Amino acid sequence: MSLSELVRGIAARAEPGEQVEAYAAHSVDTDVKVFEGAVEEMAVAESGGVGVRVVVGGRMGYAWAGSLEPDLVDAVLDEARDNARFAAPDEWNDLPTADDARAVPVADLDLWRDELASVPTTDKVALALALEKTALGLDARVRGVESASYGDAAMESAVASSLGVEATSRRTVCSCTVSALAGEGDGTRTGYGFSVGRTLADLDPEAAARDAIDRSTRLLGAAPVSSRRVPVIFDPLVTRSLLGILGAALNGEAMNKGRTMFLGRDGEQVAAPDVTLVDDPTDARAYGAAPFDAEGLPTRRNDLVVDGVLRGFLHNTSTGRRAGPGTTGSAVRGGYASPPGVGARALVLAPGAKTPEEILTLVGDAFYVQSVSGLHSGTNPVSGDFSLGAEGLLVRGGALAEPVREVTIASTVPRMLLDVLEVGSDLTWLPGAAAGVTLLVAEMALSGV
Amino acid sequence: MIAPDVVERTLAAALARGGDFAEVFAEDRASVSARLDDGRVEELVSGRSRGAGIRVVRGETTGFAHTADLSESGLATAAAAAAAASTEAGAPVRVAALPGRATGAHGPSAMVLPESVSKDAKVALLQRADAAARERSGSIRQVSAAYADGRRRILVANSDGVFAEDDQVRTRFMVTCVAEGDTGLHTGTEAPGRTVGFELFDDIEPESVARIAADRALTLLKARPAPSGRLPVVLERGAGGVLFHEACGHGLEADLVRRDASVFRNRVGEAVASPLVTLVDDGTFGHEWGSFAIDDEGTPARRNVLIEDGVLTDYMWDLVRSRAAGRPSSGNGRRETYRHLPMVRMTNTYLLPGATDPDDIIAGTEYGLYCVALGGGQVNTATGDFVFGVTEAYLIENGEITEPVRAAQLIGNGSDALRQVDAVGNDFDTWAGTCGKEGQGVPVSSGQPTLRVAELTVGGTAA
Secondary structure, three states: OOHHHHHHHHHOOOOOOEEEEEEEEEEEEEEEEEEOOEEEEEEEEEEEEEEEEEEEOOEEEEEEEOOOOHHHHHHHHHHHHHHHOOOOOOOOOOOOOHHHHHOOOOOOOOOOOHHHHHOOHHHHHHHHHHHHHHHHHOOOOEEEEEEEEEEEEEEEEEEEEOOOOEEEEEEEEEEEEEEEEEOOHHHOEEEEEEEEEOOHHHOOHHHHHHHHHHHHHOOOOOEOOOOEEEEEEEOHHHHHHHHHHHHHHOEHHHHHOOOOOOOOOOOOEOOOOOOOEEEOOOOOOOOOOOOEOOOOOEOOOEEEEEOOEEOOOEOOHHHHHHHOOOOOOOEEOOOOOOOOEEOOOOEEEOOOOEOHHHHHHHOOOEEEEEEEEOOOOOEOOOOOEEEEEEEEEEEEOOEEEEEEEEEEEEEEHHHHHHOEEEEEOOOEOOOOOEOEOOEEEEEEEEEOO | OOOHHHHHHHHHHHOOOOEOEEEEEEEEEEEEEEEEEOOEEEEEEEEEEEEEEEEEEEOOEEEEEEEOOOOHHHHHHHHHHHHHHHOOOOOOOOEOOOOOOEEEEEEEOOOOOHHHOOHHHHHHHHHHHHHHHHHHOOOEEEEEEEEEEEEEEEEEEEOOOEEEEEEEEEEEEEEEEEEEEOOEEEEEEEOOEEOOOOOHHHHOOHHHHHHHHHHHHHHHHOOEEOOOEEEEEEEOOOOOHHHHHHHHHHHHEHHHHHOOOOOOOOOOOOEOOOOOOOEEEEOOOOOOOOOOOEOOOOOEOOEEEEEEOOEEOOOEOOHHHHHHHOOOOOOOEEOOOOOOOOEEOOOEEEEOOOOEOHHHHHHOOOEEEEEEEEEEEEEEOOOOEEEEEEEEEEEEEOOEEEEEEEOEEEEEEHHHHHHOEEEEEOOOEEEEEEEEEOOEEEEEEEEEOOEEEEEEEEEOOOO
C-alpha cells in the first residue's frame, strides 16, 4: 500500500462529528562513517511511521506509531480518539479545509533525484574516505580528523484528512561532513566543514575539507581577550543560528501565548532599514524547501520583516485562525510523533551589496565571530536577552587578526536587529531552516578576562 | 519479544558472510505525554514503536540495519543487510562461533506501571500544578505543565552468548512559569524525572514542582543583569553536575578518546583534577533518570569510578571500544532506539560529597556567583571548552548570598574547572536531563555536592 492510500484509508474512517487527519512518512537512509582510512560504521535502513490527529468538538487527540506494520497502524486512530476525550475544547482547533488547500497555488518544486537511489554504496564509501584523506593532507598543522561521514536519505510523506485535504511530497538529501583537529594538547582547535545537496554529484567534499581546515587552523593560539564593547561580524553559519532564534520569536503560537519579544509590534520598525527577512519554502535552493506544510497546505513565501518593519508572524491553521490572518502554510512537525506546530522552513535575509571582505574593511576594529555556543540556554525568547559563548578572530585595520576563544558576547535580539549595519552579499544555502549571510552589527558587549 | 530459536537463526544469518561479532537488539516502547497550557489541557499524545536493530562487526567495520518487522523473515532480511554493510571495507572473513546463552531477564523498574493508571489521573496532575503555581503570586502570568511516561522493553542477544532483557519505565513531570514585572517577562522551569512508574508522585507532588518553577520565575523579576568577568562560582548541590557531565564526562568516553577528541587521552594515572574531586558514573544508582538494569548491549549496569581524589582512573566503555582494547565493557553502551547504533554514553554521573559545610563555602567567598540552576550547555570535547546558561543565580558579597542576577553564561574549560575546585560540601543532589551525542538523546542524571570553582568566566549583560 502506498503512503497516500494508507492515510486516505485512515481519514475515511472518520465518524460523524469527527475530524481525522493522518500523516505518514517513509525514509530510506544510508550512513557511512570512516576513521583512519577504514569504514567504521555503515548503516542502511528503511523506516516509517504514522501519526493521527482527531478533533471532536474542538478537543484534539493525537497518537502515533513508529512503524508501518499493520497491527500498530490500525491501533493509532482509536488511541487518538480516546486521547481527544481528555483535552480541553478549543474553538480554534478545527482542521484545515479543502478550501484552505486551494487558497494558494502549489509550488512546483523539484526536490527528488532518482539517481541517488542508483549510486552504488561503494561510491558513497569512497567519497567519505576521500573526504577524510583530503582533510588530513591539506595542512601540516592538522593532526587528525575527529569524524568524516557521508549520509543520504530519500524521504516521502503523505497527509490526508476527512475534510478533503490531500498532499504528498518527496525529496532526497545527501551530505558529507568532516571535523578536523589542529594543534596539540591544550592548544587543540577544532573546525567543521560540510557540503549538502540532493544527490551525490552535488557534493563538494574538497570544499568541506578546506572549510574544516581553515576553521580549525585559524583558531590556533586562540586566547581570551579583555572585555570591551565592539562591532561584531557574524560568520554566515552564526547568522543562520541567530535567524533560528528570530524564527522562533516570529512563531504565531508563541505570539498567541504572549511568549515573544515581538508581541504587539506588528507594523513597527523592529530592525535597521536594510533588514528584510522572508521565510520562503517555495525556493527550491533552500534546504527546507517543501511544497506542502505539515497539515498538507501549500507553502508560500511569507514576508516577516520588510525594510526593518515587522510584517507578520508565521501560522498554522489553528494559530492563524485564533490570531486573525489565517494560516501562512507554516505548520511543521518533528516527524510523525508530534502533532503539527508552527515554524519557519527557509528563512533568508535579503543579501546586501558588500562582500565579506568589503565588510571587514568597513570597520577598523571588530570581533569576527566564527562560532557561538549555548544558543538555547543563553537566549531568553521572551525578553530577547542573550549571552553566548563565542570564538573567532579580532579584526584590526580591516583584516582578520589574532584568534579569540572563551569569551561571551551579549546583547538583546531587538537591540541587535536595530544595530545591523550591513548584510553581506554572500547568501549561503545551508542545512536547517535558515540560510547564512555575513552580518555586521554596530556594537555588542564582549566579555573575556 | 522474539523467541530464542529465532534469535539464534538471526544471529547465524548475520554472520553468514563472516564477522567477529553479531547482535540483535529488539525494542518495544510505549509512551504517553500530556501538556497543559494556560489552564487548558492542550493535548494528550500516545505513541508506540517496535523493531530490531542488527549489527555485524568485521574487523574495524560495523554494518548496521534495522527493521520494524519482528517476524523471522523480517529479521532475516535485516540480518542480511547488516552483513552486506559490514563487508564494505573488505576485511578478512572470520566467523565467530555462537556459544550457549547466558540469559537474564529483568522485571520492570516501576511498581505502578503507567498503563495501569488512567489518563484521567495523569491529566489531573497537570491541573494541580497549574493551580499551585498561580496561587504563588499574581505576577505569574502563564503556567505550562507536562506529564510524560515511557515504558521501554528491550532484548539483547549477541554472538558472545549474551541473551538479556530489561523493562525500563520512566516518568517525568515538568512545570514552566512565566512571571511578569517591571523588568519584563521571565521564565522558570522545574522538571524532575526518575526511572519509576506512577509512584513518582508518591515522592514528588505536582504542587511542589510548580512552586519551584514559579519561584524561579519570580526571583528573576527582582534580578539585575549578571556581572561579567572571572569570578569564584559556587554551584549549589545538584545544580552543577551537568557542568561536569558536559565538560569532563564526555571527554572520558572511550570512543571520543580513541578519536583523539578528548583532552584526557593517555592520561590515566595522572592528576587531572583537584584532589577534592572524585567523579563516578553509576548506572545502578537508585531509580535515577539514567539508571537501568542492563545497557543497550546487554551489559549489566555498573558503578565506575572515573576520577578518584583528582587522579584519572578509567574511561567509560561500550562493547566495540572495549573489545578493541581487550577489556570488559563498563556498561556504558547505549542507544536512543533500535534504529540507532550504540555508543559510549554516560548514565548517572556525579561528584562525591566532601567534608565541608555548604554554609562555610558561601561564608568563605568574598565575592562571587552562587548558581542554583543551570540551563543547557555545550562542550567541545576535543578542547574541553564549555558554555552553560545560568537560569537561577545570586551574587555572593562578603560571604553572604545577596541579590539575584539574570542572563548569565558560565564559560570555561573542563580541565581548568576540575583543577580549580577548591571547596566541596557534604551535601548532595541530582538533576535529570537528556544527553545528546551525535544526534541521539538518552536519559541521564548528574549530581554533585555544593562546591566552589575558584574562577570561571561569567558572561553577564551588566554594563
